[in-house]
Amino acid sequence: MKASILTVGDEILIGQIVDTNSSRIAQRLGEHGVSVCEMRSAGDTREAITGALNELFTGCNLVIITGGLGPTKDDITKHTLARYFGATRMTLHEPVLRHITELLGRRGIALSELNRNQALVPDVCEALPNLAGTAPGLWFERDGKFAIALPGVPYEMEYLMDSEVIPRLKKHFSLGKVYHKNITTAGIAESTLAEAVAAWEAGLPAHLRLAYLPSLSGVKLRLSCYAADTYADVADEVEVQLRHLRQLIPSHIVGYDGDTLESVVGQLLKVRRATLATAESCTGGRIAALITAQPGASAYFKGGIVAYSNDLKVQTLGVSSGDIEKFGAVSKAVVEQMAQGARRTLQVDYAVASSGIAGPDGGTPEKPVGTVWVAVATPREVFSHKLNFGNDRERTILRASYSVLNLLRLALTGSSVG
Amino acid sequence: MKASILTVGDEILIGQIVDTNSSRIAQRLGEHGVSVCEMRSAGDTREAITGALNELFTGCNLVIITGGLGPTKDDITKHTLARYFGATRMTLHEPVLRHITELLGRRGIALSELNRNQALVPDVCEALPNLAGTAPGLWFERDGKFAIALPGVPYEMEYLMDSEVIPRLKKHFSLGKVYHKNITTAGIAESTLAEAVAAWEAGLPAHLRLAYLPSLSGVKLRLSCYAADTYADVADEVEVQLRHLRQLIPSHIVGYDGDTLESVVGQLLKVRRATLATAESCTGGRIAALITAQPGASAYFKGGIVAYSNDLKVQTLGVSSGDIEKFGAVSKAVVEQMAQGARRTLQVDYAVASSGIAGPDGGTPEKPVGTVWVAVATPREVFSHKLNFGNDRERTILRASYSVLNLLRLALTGSSVG
Numbered sequence: 149m150k151a152s153i154l155t156v157g158d159e160i161l162i163g164q165i166v167d168t169n170s171s172r173i174a175q176r177l178g179e180h181g182v183s184v185c186e187m188r189s190a191g192d193t194r195e196a197i198t199g200a201l202n203e204l205f206t207g208c209n210l211v212i213i214t215g216g217l218g219p220t221k222d223d224i225t226k227h228t229l230a231r232y233f234g235a236t237r238m239t240l241h242e243p244v245l246r247h248i249t250e251l252l253g254r255r256g257i258a259l260s261e262l263n264r265n266q267a268l269v270p271d272v273c274e275a276l277p278n279l280a281g282t283a284p285g286l287w288f289e290r291d292g293k294f295a296i297a298l299p300g301v302p303y304e305m306e307y308l309m310d311s312e313v314i315p316r317l318k319k320h321f322s323l324g325k326v327y328h329k330n331i332t333t334a335g336i337a338e339s340t341l342a343e344a345v346a347a348w349e350a351g352l353p354a355h356l357r358l359a360y361l362p363s364l365s366g367v368k369l370r371l372s373c374y375a376a377d378t379y380a381d382v383a384d385e386v387e388v389q390l391r392h393l394r395q396l397i398p399s400h401i402v403g404y405d406g407d408t409l410e411s412v413v414g415q416l417l418k419v420r421r422a423t424l425a426t427a428e429s430c431t432g433g434r435i436a437a438l439i440t441a442q443p444g445a446s447a448y449f450k451g452g453i454v455a456y457s458n459d460l461k462v463q464t465l466g467v468s469s470g471d472i473e474k475f476g477a478v479s480k481a482v483v484e485q486m487a488q489g490a491r492r493t494l495q496v497d498y499a500v501a502s503s504g505i506a507g508p509d510g511g512t513p514e515k516p517v518g519t520v521w522v523a524v525a526t527p528r529e530v531f532s533h534k535l536n537f538g539n540d541r542e543r544t545i546l547r548a549s550y551s552v553l554n555l556l557r558l559a560l561t562g563s564s565v566g
Numbered sequence: 567m568k569a570s571i572l573t574v575g576d577e578i579l580i581g582q583i584v585d586t587n588s589s590r591i592a593q594r595l596g597e598h599g600v601s602v603c604e605m606r607s608a609g610d611t612r613e614a615i616t617g618a619l620n621e622l623f624t625g626c627n628l629v630i631i632t633g634g635l636g637p638t639k640d641d642i643t644k645h646t647l648a649r650y651f652g653a654t655r656m657t658l659h660e661p662v663l664r665h666i667t668e669l670l671g672r673r674g675i676a677l678s679e680l681n682r683n684q685a686l687v688p689d690v691c692e693a694l695p696n697l698a699g700t701a702p703g704l705w706f707e708r709d710g711k712f713a714i715a716l717p718g719v720p721y722e723m724e725y726l727m728d729s730e731v732i733p734r735l736k737k738h739f740s741l742g743k744v745y746h747k748n749i750t751t752a753g754i755a756e757s758t759l760a761e762a763v764a765a766w767e768a769g770l771p772a773h774l775r776l777a778y779l780p781s782l783s784g785v786k787l788r789l790s791c792y793a794a795d796t797y798a799d800v801a802d803e804v805e806v807q808l809r810h811l812r813q814l815i816p817s818h819i820v821g822y823d824g825d826t827l828e829s830v831v832g833q834l835l836k837v838r839r840a841t842l843a844t845a846e847s848c849t850g851g852r853i854a855a856l857i858t859a860q861p862g863a864s865a866y867f868k869g870g871i872v873a874y875s876n877d878l879k880v881q882t883l884g885v886s887s888g889d890i891e892k893f894g895a896v897s898k899a900v901v902e903q904m905a906q907g908a909r910r911t912l913q914v915d916y917a918v919a920s921s922g923i924a925g926p927d928g929g930t931p932e933k934p935v936g937t938v939w940v941a942v943a944t945p946r947e948v949f950s951h952k953l954n955f956g957n958d959r960e961r962t963i964l965r966a967s968y969s970v971l972n973l974l975r976l977a978l979t980g981s982s983v984g
Contacts, residue, residue: 161592182582186579426851426872438856440874456858456863
C-alpha cells in the first residue's frame with residue numbers, strides 16, 4: 149500500500165515553519181505497512197492544491213493532507229477538496245458543533261461565526277472527530293481515491309492519525325503486517341553504537357531490517373520485519389537477537405518500544421519508593437520539566453530549585469561561596485554541592501544537578517561555551533561528569549538534561565557510571 | 567521569479583529525518599525575491615527524481631535540489647541530472663579534486679576511489695566549489711530551465727546557497743523584492759483574533775496578503791507583499807496598517823518579526839532593571855525553561871522553585887498549609903501565595919506561579935483535568951487567573967506557561983490584565 153503526503157500552507161513555502169508533519173505521518177504510516185512515495189508542500193491556493201492532488205493521484209490512491217483547515221480566510225483546504233470531490237453543499241455537523249461549543253466553553257470563549265463554520269462539513273465526506281481541537285478531520289473517497297485532510301497543528305494531526313486515520317485505513321485496506329521493535333539507547337553516539345553492533349547487524353536475517361533513529365535524548369534502534377505475517381515467529385526471533393544485543397551494549401539499553409529515559413527513570417524510582425529533586429543552573433528548569441512531563445511524576449518527584457544566580461546557589465542549596473569563587477560556578481565542586489544541597493534541603497533520596505555555560509556568551513579558553521558539569525547525589529555517594537555538546541544553546545540544555553537523567557538511571561540500576 | 571525545491575532521500579520519505587533544508591532554502595530565496603511555489607521530497611530512484619523534475623519544470627524554471635550527492639550509494643542525483651540534461655560524459659574537475667584531497671588530508675584521511683568520484687562533474691554543468699565539504703554543487707541549465715543540485719548536509723547546503731547560488735541567481739535574473747512583516751500576538755484565540763480584525767483585514771489593499779500562523783504560544787500574523795519593488799512605499803504602508811491593527815488588539819500585540827513572548831518579557835525586565843523568579847507546581851519547571859532558553863536570561867532571571875509536592879510549597883515558598891487544606895493546592899489562594907513567596911524568598915521584583923491538574927489523573931468535578939491557576943506577583947500587587955486548556959498534559963503545561971508569561975508581559979507594560 150502506497151500513500152502521498154501533501155502539506156498545505158504559504159508559511160511552509162516561505163520557510164517560516166519547518167514541516168514536521170510529513171515526517172510524523174510517514175513514521176506512523178510506515179509502522180502499519182503503508183509506504184510513502186512522495187511528499188509535497190503547496191501554497192494556500194485552490195490551483196496549487198488541485199494541481200498537486202491531480203499529480204499525486206497518478207502515483208497512488210491515498211493522499212494525506214495537513215493544513216488549511218483553520219477557521220480563518222487563508223484556510224481553503226476544505227473548500228478545495230469539497231469541489232475536487234464534487235460536493236454540492238456543506239452540512240452543519242451537529243456532533244462537531246457540540247464539541248466545538250463545549251471545547252471553547254471550557255476556555256471561556258463564546259462560539260463565533262468562524263468557529264461555527266468549522267462544523268460545516270462537505271456532503272461528500274465523513275468528519276473525523278477531533279477531540280484535540282476544533283477542526284474535524286475530513287475523509288474523502290471517490291472511485292477508489294482517498295484524500296484525508298487533517299489540521300496542520302501537529303498535536304491535532306497526531307491525535308487524528310492515531311485515533312481515526314490508522315484504524316480506518318486498517319478497516320478499508322488489508323495493510324501488510326509490520327513488526328517493529330524499538331530499542332531505546334542512551335549515552336552512546338550513533339557512530340560508536342554502529343561500530344559496537346556492526347558484527348551483530350551483519351548477522352541479522354535478511355527479513356529483519358535495522359534502522360538508527362538518532363535524537364537529542366539518544367539513538368533509538370528499530371528492528372523491523374515488513375512481512376511479519378509470513379514469519380509467525382518473528383517476535384521470538386527478535387527476542388533472541390535482543391539477547392545478543394544486550395551483551396554488546398548492556399549499560400546503554402534504556403528500554404523498549406515506548407520507553408524513554410524519563411519514563412524509565414520514573415519507573416525505577418517508583419519501584420524503589422525513592423524520591424527525587426533537581427538543582428539546576430544552566431539547564432534552567434529543563435530537567436524538572438522533562439521529569440514532570442511524565443504523568444504520575446508526583447509519586448517520586450518532590451520538586452527542584454533553579455539556582456540560576458550564584459546567590460541562589462548559596463542561599464537555597466548551601467553551596468560554599470568560597471568554592472564558587474575558587475573553582476567557578478561551572479565546576480565539579482559546585483555541581484556536586486548543588487546535588488547534595490538539593491538532597492538535603494528538599495529531603496529526597498536522589499538529586500541531580502547541572503551547572504554550565506549554555507552560551508552564546510560566557511565562555512573562556514578553559515571553559516568554552518557548551519561546557520556543562522552534571523552531578524547525581526544518591527543515598528550513598530555523589531558523582532559528576534563534565535560534558536560539552538558544542539555551542540548551540542538549546543541543544544546544550546537538552547543534551548545535558550538527558551545526560552544527567554541517564555546518569556541517574558545508571559545509578560538506580562547499579563551500573564557502573566565510569 | 568519563482569522556484570521549486572526538491573529534496574531527495576528515502577530517509578525523508580520514511581520519516582526518519584525531518585527535512586529542514588527546504589525551509590532554509592525558501593527563507594534565503596524569499597529574502598532575495600524568489601518565491602517558492604512548491605516543495606517536494608522524492609525517493610532515491612532515477613524515476614522519482616526525473617518525474618519530479620518534469621512536473622516541477624511545468625510550474626517554474628528553477629529547481630533547487632538537495633541530497634543524493636554523497637560519495638556512496640546516494641550518487642543517484644548527479645547521474646540522474648546528467649542524463650536529464652543530456653550529458654555525454656563525466657569530466658574530472660581538477661580544482662574540485664585538489665580541494666577534496668586537501669580537505670581529507672587535513673582530517674588525516676587518504677583519498678579513496680569513492681572520494682575521487684566526487685570530483686567527476688557532468689560535462690553539461692558547472693561545478694560550484696564547496697569549501698564546507700567534499701561534494702561540489704552542480705549548476706545545470708538548458709533552454710532557460712535551471713536545476714541546481716546541492717549536498718543534503720544542512721551546513722554544506724547553506725554554505726553553497728550563500729556563497730554561490732544567491733550571487734549567481736542575482737547575476738542571471740533580475741529578482742523581485744518580497745516584503746514580510748510578522749506580528750506576534752498572545753492571549754487571543756485564532757478565531758477571536760480573526761473576528762476582531764475582520765473589517766481591517768477586508769480593507770487591506772490587494773497587494774498585501776494576511777496569514778494566520780497559530781502555535782501553542784499564540785497566533786502570529788503575517789503581512790506579505792510579493793511584489794515589493796513595484797510598491798516603493800510598502801514599509802510605510804504596512805506601518806499605517808499596523809497603526810490601525812494596534813488600535814483593534816492593543817494588549818494582544820507582543821511584538822514584531824523575531825519577537826517572542828519570552829524575548830519580549832526578557833527585554834521588558836532588562837529595560838526596567840527588574841528581576842524575576844518562578845514558583846511552579848503543575849508546569850514543573852517549564853516556565854523557567856522557557857525563560858532560560860533566551861540567551862542572556864541571567865541578566866533578569868535569578869531562579870525558581872519547582873514546588874511539586876505540597877510540603878515544598880509550605881517549606882520553600884511559605885504557603886499556608888491551612889489554606890492548602892481549605893482551598894486545595896489548585897486554588898487562587900495557594901497560587902498567589904506561591905508567587906508572593908517566590909518574590910520574598912528569592913528576593914526579586916516579579917514572580918510568576920502555577921498550580922494545576924495537568925492530568926491525566928487527579929481531576930474532580932469542580933476541578934477537572936486541565937484546570938490551572940496562574941499568578942503574577944509584582945512590587946505593587948498580586949493577581950491570578952484560572953485557565954483550562956483541556957486534557958492533554960503536555961499542551962496544558964505549555965499553554966499555561968505561555969499564559970503566565972503573557973500576564974507578566976501585561977503587568978510589565980501596565981496594560982489591564984482583566
